[in-house]
Amino acid sequence: MTNERELTMAKAIAEAIDQEMERDERVFVMGEDVGIYGGIFGATQGLYEKYGPERVMDTPISETAFIGAATGAAAEGMRPIVELMFVDFFGVCMDQIYNHLAKNTYMSGGHARYPVVLTTAIGGGYNDAAQHSQCLYGLFAHVPGLKIVVPSTAYDAKGLMISAIRDDNPVMYFFHKGLMGLGWMKYHPRSVTPVPEAPYTIPFGQADVKRTGKDVTIVSLAMMVHRALDAAEELAKEGIEAEVIDLRTLVPLDKEAVVNSVKKTHRLLVVDEDYHSFGMTGEIAAIVAEEALDYLDAPIRRLAVPDVPIPYSRPLEQFVLPSAERIAATVRSMMG
């Protein structure tokens, strides 16, 4: 028995980047406060000290310029990792992401490659209100051409980051602030996991069954995986065994894992910290309706942010974010 080392998600991400920078000279990092500060959420901690300002580049607050520059540098064979500090800031640079990074490969007939990893912070629950608390991965999963990665644990975060850096396509990598293990923000303890020191990859498009169960399938990602697991523990005391599926990547999406689980449990609840309408929960519900409708013993249920901006005040925000209690209550209502 060896005692496996445990890491926070932020340290796991930084370690993955570090190991890839060591392995491949073409990998470099740019973004706001990624240098001496180490990234506002710690995703690049220690890299500046090791690699210096040539490879860990603080940028001006010019997201259009530096995200577009990442696309241009990738076209030349570099492998940039570029950070959009909060996903909420997408509005100032969306053209370079949506119309260029995502589409250039297709418009080139598959000839041009853009190995860019665009990292960004998501999630609320700490009263940062409507412009600093969104998830929005559904928005980026919607446009064809971006791979979408949303880890929920340190172990997944490292393996998925190494896969992202080695991928020849644009990858958006969303880390949830409440899972990063920051000293200044409460984090879910389950996000801290054993992480092997040696580099390893986790393939995209492989969901992870974080808990097995026979009575209901709960599909989620990021923080809501942990809320679902918390709910599942409560439900188990009542004799309800929930299976919790962590999608881990939205593009590509592991439809099979979802469909197979529903065929086993006959019930589906989809939980998301993104907005309710036109998003991940609707997509998963539609897939199950198309491919496993006959297996369902109860209507599909969804829990997500109820189509309002994220409010500031604590009781308001806690009301709109799906909680373990509400997940458990919803499952109970499906068991009749």
Added chain:
Amino acid sequence: MNLTKEHLLAMYRQMWTIRHFEDEMAAAYMEGKTPAFDIGSGPVPGEMHLAAGQEPVAVGTCMHLRKEDTVVGTHRPHHFAIAKGIELNKLAAEIFGKESGLGKGKGGHMHLFDVEHKFSCSGIVGASFPPACGAALAAKKMGKDWVAVAFAGEGAANQGSFHEALNLAALWKLPVIFIIEDNSWAISVSKRQSTAIPDNSQRAAGYGIPGVRVDENDVLAVYEVVGEAVQRARRGEGPSLIEVKTDRLYGHFQGDPELYRPKDEVPTLRANDPILRFGKQLLEQGFATQSDLDAAREAAKADVDAAFAFARQSPYPAPESALEDVFVS
């Protein structure tokens, strides 16, 4: 001017290649669109932005560039693509939506990508500046003396991307040259109506980099000014901003009624055609005989005709190939 007769004739021929390409495209574009104009019909559907009249800026710039230098163009990209050396066949075939095109028919005339010749462009105004900075950054990181050129129209100099990119390029001393084609019109809005200062090159002062205006639509004038900027970039001395006065002989897009334009503007411009002027100059200065000029023009025409024939004869892509190439494997 250190140009040999061969270089000068090559420039002259390339200008004619561009002009013939655009004129042929204008004609092909109208096929299937008369008597009733429907933008989606005919062998060349969709929007069409032609660069006839703007040959000097493309040819005068790209004569300084090597294959490993990067060019990022605009929604009006054919002259840049041709001057950068893209194969005419693949260019024409892409615009005809054919499988043999640069992007296998997936890009179209505003979205041309040639990895080999390091050319790309975009249909979004102002989008060329950031990726050109990235190409220049990559060159610097790789220790190469390659440069990147971002072309844009004068309307694009009012986009935030222009100012963000100039600051970034100046800050990081990137080997990039920003070239503004001032053809006076942003679709129907004149530069006077849209831009607070008459000369965009003055905006270089805000970023502490050289800014030069070329005030005539003249290929040798462009060649001279861009040459200094390219040398400066190759020496590692950072970016430059150049604005070139040029003239758009066609509308913003084909089918543009051009009601905003004074009626005598285009005839006046055509009377002062930059290719004819350049030819006359070559004759007068003894760099070429009339038969040299005629041969160059005919060779250009033959190249364009062959490319259009290739494009027309090429098969369309299989419809289901629309599902391919979202990602590379």
